[in-house]
Amino acid sequence: MREEQSASQSKTPIILSWLVILAVVWLLWSGIYKPLVIGLGALSCLLTLYLSHRIGFFNESTSIHVIPRIMGYWWLLFVDIIKSSIDVTRIILDPKLPISPVEVELESAPKGPIGQAILGNSITLSPGTVTIDVYKGRMRIHCLTEESANDMIAGKVNERTAELTEK
Amino acid sequence: MSMYVIVSIAILVTMTLALARALKGPSVYDRVLAVNMFGTKTVLLLAVVAFFYGRPDFLDLALAYALINFVGILAVLEFFQSQRNDDEEQAKEQEE
Amino acid sequence: MLEQVLYVLSWIMLTVGGFFVLVGGIGALRLPNFYTRMHAASVTDTIATFLVLGGLLLQAGLTIATVKLIAILVFLLLTGPTASYALANAALLSGVKSNATFRKVNGKGSKSGAGQETSVNQETDASQETSASQENNEEQSK
Numbered sequence: 582m583r584e585e586q587s588a589s590q591s592k593t594p595i596i597l598s599w600l601v602i603l604a605v606v607w608l609l610w611s612g613i614y615k616p617l618v619i620g621l622g623a624l625s626c627l628l629t630l631y632l633s634h635r636i637g638f639f640n641e642s643t644s645i646h647v648i649p650r651i652m653g654y655w656w657l658l659f660v661d662i663i664k665s666s667i668d669v670t671r672i673i674l675d676p677k678l679p680i681s682p683v684e685v686e687l688e689s690a691p692k693g694p695i696g697q698a699i700l701g702n703s704i705t706l707s708p709g710t711v712t713i714d715v716y717k718g719r720m721r722i723h724c725l726t727e728e729s730a731n732d733m734i735a736g737k738v739n740e741r742t743a744e745l746t747e748k
Numbered sequence: 749m750s751m752y753v754i755v756s757i758a759i760l761v762t763m764t765l766a767l768a769r770a771l772k773g774p775s776v777y778d779r780v781l782a783v784n785m786f787g788t789k790t791v792l793l794l795a796v797v798a799f800f801y802g803r804p805d806f807l808d809l810a811l812a813y814a815l816i817n818f819v820g821i822l823a824v825l826e827f828f829q830s831q832r833n834d835d836e837e838q839a840k841e842q843e844e
Numbered sequence: 845m846l847e848q849v850l851y852v853l854s855w856i857m858l859t860v861g862g863f864f865v866l867v868g869g870i871g872a873l874r875l876p877n878f879y880t881r882m883h884a885a886s887v888t889d890t891i892a893t894f895l896v897l898g899g900l901l902l903q904a905g906l907t908i909a910t911v912k913l914i915a916i917l918v919f920l921l922l923t924g925p926t927a928s929y930a931l932a933n934a935a936l937l938s939g940v941k942s943n944a945t946f947r948k949v950n951g952k953g954s955k956s957g958a959g960q961e962t963s964v965n966q967e968t969d970a971s972q973e974t975s976a977s978q979e980n981n982e983e984q985s986k
Contacts, residue, residue, distance in 0.1 A: 609911050610808075666864065666891040669883055673871035680880060682944035705925035708886040711879065712925075713932040723932070723942060725883045730947070751858045755896060758862030762869030762888065769872050769881070777935040778878055784927055785872060785885045788920060789865065792896050795916060798909075799900055807912040814916060818923040825934045832938060 592639050596630060599639075603629055654745055658738070661707050665732065669708040669725060683730045684713075685722045690743035692718065700742040704733065752800040759793045780824055787817035854902035861895030868892060878935055879942045882928060889924040893917065 607622040689697050701712040709729035714721035724730035763786055770782035791814045798806030871884025897917045904910045
């Protein structure tokens with residue numbers, strides 16, 4: 582009983598900050614400031630909070646500390662995406678279509694579920710590599726060419742994701 | 749003004765190509781991939797059209813379409829997967 | 845002056861974005877099998893989306909439309925890979941063949957007990973592949 586209380590107390594600031602975020606999003610997107618519409622907005626914010634509580638969203642959000650660190654990671658990913666997009670474009674427009682599909686099985690450096698989700702999505706996000714299976718910390722990745730596979734392995738995405746989530 | 753027209757034409761041509769793939773695609777998953785592509789291109793087209801006609805309310809439609817497209821693709825995949833599981837169970841029962 | 849620079853920049857971003865959209869469409873039609881076609885779809889999902897919506901952002905200036913465009917962009921970039929993964933995984937489980945050479949890479953991070961893990965994993969992989977090929981045979985026989 583006491584444990585539950587302390588848990589709910591530590592959750593309160595998280596729930597309140599989400600309420601503020603939802604309210605700001607509603608106000609920005611609706612653009613109509615009449616009492617009826619704002620009342621409906623308040624209702625839907627509360628409903629959203631209740632539904633997120635029911636699916637256990639607030640139990641998982643302890644990893645909110647990732648967000649400030651993620652900016653540098655996004656820049657790395659952005660550069661990666663541009664480079665691999667140009668490579669894939671060159672391959673698609675080449676009349677000979679020089680593809681050499683490779684499936685790579687990679688051991689993921691991040692161990693937690695959030696780190697693995699971020700890693701898998703980052704790999705899928707950069708063209709030329711698609712994550713097709715995640716099983717017990719191992720990723721099966723389909724690559725369009727040998728080069729894209731080598732770039733993906735040589736690139737520091739795996740290690741960077743581990744640094745991002747586990748410190 | 750003309751740049752919106754260029755982008756719109758590029759997006760429309762790609763949507764046609766995606767539809768061709770959806771009609772041609774040998775497996776179900778090729779078709780789902782093509783439909784997913786068609787959906788994301790619709791979102792982009794709606795955003796461009798919003799600026800072309802100067803009607804920002806189209807952006808709300810684009811956002812809603814993005815949400816529906818995502819949920820729809822997941823629902824279709826779930827449907828195929830459960831259908832396949834049912835088939836396997838039936839096959840097992842017949843074997844027994 | 846600044847307005848003109850932004851105008852030219854957004855013009856370039858929109859045109860290049862349209863080009864990448866077109867490349868993705870051509871790739872989806874040209875590439876030979878399912879998994880390779882996913883890479884073409886990936887091009888339109890990431891760089892093309894980013895460039896087209898970025899170009900529109902520069903046109904919008906600072907209004908409510910900007911917030912909505914950023915929301916669409918973030919939402920598409922978050923859901924795109926998730927949908928791709930769900931699709932690829934469903935295809936893999938139902939035994940769609942990729943015709944790819946298989947390669948195993950060990951992470952540079954933890955090396956303790958890596959040998960055992962790989963040997964166990966090879967077995968499971970082999971069984972997965974055989975079950976997939978069996979399924980394929982069944983489908984063909986039907």
